[in-house]
Amino acid sequence: MWIKDEYFVRGDVPMTKFEARVISLAYLDICNKDVLLDIGAGTGSISIQAAILGASVFAIDRDDEAVKLLKKNKEKFNVDIEIIKGNAEDYIESLNFTKCFIGGSGGNLLKIINLIDKNPNNKIVVANFIKVENLSLFIKTFRELKYDLEVRMLSISKIENDLLKANNPIFIARATRGR
């Protein structure tokens, strides 16, 4: 089951939209044995969908409103995800995970990438970016770390009342451990 955007409890936190969620989770190639670390989990849309696909999930966010939404959506969809409130940088080293999604990094992307790389069990990192600057940093850093890279720009428009309604374009990047 793939959950549509309108079913999530929403607040002021920006949510990863349906099409970006589907592509990001396909890039992560989520399966039963995976442990996903969702950094900047927001409303929990990625975490909850990954749990429904069979992964164990750590959902981290530093924002109070996001953590409230995470709890509400966890309850609504009755999934077993572990919610952590705080800066991802302070927790990554203490968690064991096999795949990682970065939905927000709050200016600490470089530190977050280097911490993720230290975990030898992590195989794939997928990130969503709206800023070219962050995309460039992701590409540069993972290239230096010898990961395989794939990047797409996603631009979705929906037809509503006979008119096109556009979502903001986003970059979806994947880094796969090549060593």
Ligand SMILES: C[S@@+](CC[C@H](N)C(=O)[O-])C[C@H]1O[C@@H](n2cnc3c(N)ncnc32)[C@H](O)[C@@H]1O
């Ligand atoms: C675009 S939203 C994420 C959307 C989320 N994937 C969803 O579907 O709702 C980015 C989130 O990242 C969080 N964030 C930013 N930097 C963070 C950090 N260093 N550690 C933890 N959370 C962070 C923000 O609080 C915000 O909720």
